[in-house]
Amino acid sequence: MASKNVFTVLALAGVPFLMVLGNSMLIPVLPDMKQALDISQFKVSLVVTLFSIPAGLAIPLLGYLSDRLQRKPIIIVALLVYALGGVIAGGAAIFLREAAYLVIMIGRVIQGIGAAGTAPLAMALAGDLYGGQERSKALGVLEAANGMGKVASPLLGSLVGMLSWWAVLFVFPVLALPIMAALWFGVKEPAPKQQGRPFGEYLTALRGIFQQKGIFLLALFFAGGTALFALFGLLFYLSDYLETKYGMDGIVKGLVIAVPVLAMALTSYLTGLFMAKKRRLAKPFILGGLTLLAASTALLAFFARQIVLLIGLLVLGGIGTGMVLTNLNTLITSSCRTEERGMITSLYGSVRFFGVAAGPPLFGLLMEKTLFWTFMLPAILLVLLGLINLFTIRKKFDRCRKSPLKKC
Numbered sequence: 001m002a003s004k005n006v007f008t009v010l011a012l013a014g015v016p017f018l019m020v021l022g023n024s025m026l027i028p029v030l031p032d033m034k035q036a037l038d039i040s041q042f043k044v045s046l047v048v049t050l051f052s053i054p055a056g057l058a059i060p061l062l063g064y065l066s067d068r069l070q071r072k073p074i075i076i077v078a079l080l081v082y083a084l085g086g087v088i089a090g091g092a093a094i095f096l097r098e099a100a101y102l103v104i105m106i107g108r109v110i111q112g113i114g115a116a117g118t119a120p121l122a123m124a125l126a127g128d129l130y131g132g133q134e135r136s137k138a139l140g141v142l143e144a145a146n147g148m149g150k151v152a153s154p155l156l157g158s159l160v161g162m163l164s165w166w167a168v169l170f171v172f173p174v175l176a177l178p179i180m181a182a183l184w185f186g187v188k189e190p191a192p193k194q195q196g197r198p199f200g201e202y203l204t205a206l207r208g209i210f211q212q213k214g215i216f217l218l219a220l221f222f223a224g225g226t227a228l229f230a231l232f233g234l235l236f237y238l239s240d241y242l243e244t245k246y247g248m249d250g251i252v253k254g255l256v257i258a259v260p261v262l263a264m265a266l267t268s269y270l271t272g273l274f275m276a277k278k279r280r281l282a283k284p285f286i287l288g289g290l291t292l293l294a295a296s297t298a299l300l301a302f303f304a305r306q307i308v309l310l311i312g313l314l315v316l317g318g319i320g321t322g323m324v325l326t327n328l329n330t331l332i333t334s335s336c337r338t339e340e341r342g343m344i345t346s347l348y349g350s351v352r353f354f355g356v357a358a359g360p361p362l363f364g365l366l367m368e369k370t371l372f373w374t375f376m377l378p379a380i381l382l383v384l385l386g387l388i389n390l391f392t393i394r395k396k397f398d399r400c401r402k403s404p405l406k407k408c
Contacts (some may be wrong), residue, residue, distance in 0.1 A: 020149030063346025078117025085111030120349030140272010147265025267322025289323030
């Protein structure tokens with residue numbers, strides 16, 4: 001890529017990086033927050049839930065608005081709302097006492113709504129700006145930035161949390177401002193090809209996409225959501241095992257957890273570079289990645305208590321996830337015209353968001369019952385999705401519907 005394009009991609013990559021911090025960075029300080037506010041385990045878990053659910057619900061609406069208007073202004077406003085939520089939550093933690101918890105939750109809801117307009121729309125905007133080989137490279141960088149945010153989150157949360165648990169809440173606005181500036185000055189969004197259509201006509205166009213490619217798109221959506229559900233459920237198990245078995249906590253535990261996520265991030269980036277010239281291999285990569293993740297998850301049913309094998313299998317699972325996600329991004333952004341891309345990628349983003357949010361609690365419930373099925377059930381689900389995608393991914397996956405637009 002030219003240097004100008006590199007800056008544009010890096011500015012876009014800052015968006016998913018920041019969005020990922022919204023939940024993961026708080027996890028290391030949740031015990032301190034629980035103690036400081038004198039709240040129950042259930043109430044402290046809502047810090048994550050009341051961020052994830054509003055984000056997942058608001059993503060499709062903001063996707064529609066980005067298709068009707070333009071993506072860059074919506075992303076910037078979303079980042080501003082995201083930062084405002086952090087300021088509200090952090091300010092409540094410092095200045096309020098009895099009402100602190102309630103206002104912190106309000107701030108987290110606001111943050112979640114802001115998060116809805118970040119990573120999915122950045123992916124859609126990258127799809128608008130680039131085509132062909134450049135699109136694969138750009139989306140690979142965005143997926144890698146998403147993974148690197150997951151790597152950095154526990155480390156950054158642990159470091160900032162050494163000052164105070166509420167200091168973590170102010171990291172969001174501090175990082176949001178430079179990313180907003182980079183987008184404003186460094187990303188030139190192409191002018192819309194046509195005026196935004198009425199909502200009814202827009203829904204008709206979306207219905208046409210799903211009538212033509214619905215099974216294909218839904219298979220891709222749930223492959224991405226399930227891959228992230230499995231990976232983050234496995235990371236939840238790893239975190240619990242490291243603490244209960246070895247008494248590992250803080251930065252050391254964060255470093256260990258970061259290893260499989262780093263494997264995912266590096267694989268995402270390298271896959272994007274490789275697939276730029278080998279797009280016909282997208283289907284084998286998706287199926288291979290799902291198989292690798294399913295196999296590593298199934299093997300953990302037998303080796304979850306052996307720390308070396310546990311981490312090694314999680315690394316293989318991270319590699320499989322990276323193979324899957326980058327290719328899914330390319331296929332999904334290439335499956336529709338520019339006017340509907342924001343909504344399609346946003347729907348995909350919602351599925352991914354709910355997959356990440358569902359992993360830890362569902363794995364936690366299974367862990368209380370049986371360790372064997374904690375790993376075997378997700379493995380079976382991944383195999384089923386692999387079989388579905390085997391028959392639904394077409395060779396000409398990026399052929400658009402007939403349209404006067406040259407660029408899809």
